[in-house]
Amino acid sequence: MKINIFLRNCAIAVMAFSAIQSCKVPSRDGDLFEPNPIVLERMEVETLETGSKMPPFELPDMYGQMVSHEQFSNAEILVIAFISNHCPTSQAYEDRIIRFVEDYQDKGVTLVAINPNSPFGLLPEECSYSDLDDTFETMSIRAEHKGYNFTYLYDGDNHAVSLLFGPVSTPHFFVFDSERKLRYNGRMDEIERPGTANGEDLRKAVDQILAGEEVSNPRTSAFGCSVKWSWLDEWVSRINREWKEQEINIDFIDKNGVKEIMANDTENLRLVNVWASWCGPCVQELPDLLEINRYYRNRRFEMVMISADSPDKKDDALRILRNNHMAVSNFIFNDTKRDDLINAIDPDWRGAIPYTLLIEPGGNIIYKHQGVINDLELKRIIVEHPLLGRYY
Structure with missing residues (x-):
């Protein structure tokens, strides 16, 4: 068993070394790192044991500059925190991480x-x-x-460094002393909710460690979102394939039906997009709208979605919706009489499309854009609304 573990660690180390070498920045022309994620075969990931030496690393930061562990050689204590953009738990700890760095x-x-996360996972x-x-970009x-007041590195191409540390979630913290021996790994604290x-x-x-003492509790349970290893791509591909296979339809709607949609007699935020098959910008933004829908x-x-196409162009609208996999509530x-549609949607609307509105329960419009x-601006408005929020 020990031999198998040894061989496994050797294989990971070799892969990590070659991966690190492959993503170095050419010094002669100053080109920055460009992401190139790959899919690895599934493997067992083991968390670094207390007392282990810190694995060396060289990874690109968020701006594409390569950063090595050697740049932190003067630090008395080096804390490695595995975090991510998407995870509510990771986001819940951001302010605490920032305060920790300040203190x-x-x-x-x-x-x-x-x-550590792969875009494929x-x-x-x-x-x-x-x-x-969680992409590099x-x-x-x-x-x-x-x-952020700390260095933020990307390891989503091949997990070259993450495989050596073995984080189980984001966030997951590893604390190394001046000799770069692991003295603590696990959570930041046991209560996720910010402010607690x-x-x-x-x-x-x-x-x-600063006081020269033994760490009384060197390992705690890390809690958060699982690491998105690249070999999860089969599962992701299956879900995406199932999404694309959904039946998509479009129904006729009159001005009274549109008014009911705008009144939003639900408990949800409702995003309404007015578009048409002949409108280039309308079709152009459909992938962004689809991503927003799948996010939330x-x-x-x-x-x-409300199509402003002529009723006899229903098939054209449906074809485009199906081509873009818009499995939402679709109407035409x-x-x-375009004035009837305009007045039912928003009397202040000047009629140009695409036209997008975000409506609270009860019909209060909190966002409208002609x-x-x-998409980033709109996502932030949605996720930061009290009905949703960034944390559990």
Whole structure:
């Protein structure tokens, strides 16, 4: 058994070394890292044991600059935190991580965060508490929006470093002393909800190391979203395939039906998009609208599409909806009197499409936009609304 474990660790180390070498930045031309995620074969991942030496690492930060463990050699204590953009638990701890860095940076403690997740292992539905997925490109967006005061590295291409540490979730914290021996790994504290704790488990471990003491509780249970290893791609592909196989229909609706939609007699946020098959920008934004629907459809959110095509163009509208897999509530206005549609939707609307509105229960419009949406802006409005929220 020990031989098998040894061989497994050797194989991972070799893969990690070659992967690290393959993503180094060419020094002569200064080109930045470009993500190139791959799918690995499924393997058992073991968490680093207490007392183990810290695995070396060299990974790109959120701006594409390569960062090595050697750059933190002066740190008395090095904390490696595995976090992610999409996870509600990870987001719930962001403020506590920021405060931890503020409180300990003058004590010789450095924290480095790593995103271990592969884009192949994450479904849109798993992003229902966020406005972002876990791709390399979205890391800087989250860091800048939240005001990260720590280095944030990407390991989603091949998990070269994550496989050596063995995080079980995001977040998961590993604390190394001045000799880079692992002294603590696990959670930051035991209460996820923001405002209820302040990273007591992590702080106690770090304080004991700084005081030259043994860590009284060197391992705790990490809790959060499972790491999205690339070999989960089969499951993700199956769910995506099932989504594309859903039956998509479109029904006629009159002005009174449109008024009922706008009144939103439900308990959900309702996103209404007015579009047409002949409208290039309308069709262009359908993939973004689909992603928004898949992000939030399992929460208190729903989407309604209303086609402004002539009634005799129903088949054209349906064809485009099916081509874009728009499995939402789809309608086409049953009259050619555009003023009736405009007045039923929004009397202030000037009639240009696409036109998108976000409506609270009871009919209060909290967002409306004429033209192609900014999907990030709209996602933030949705996820930060009190009916949804970023945390459990």
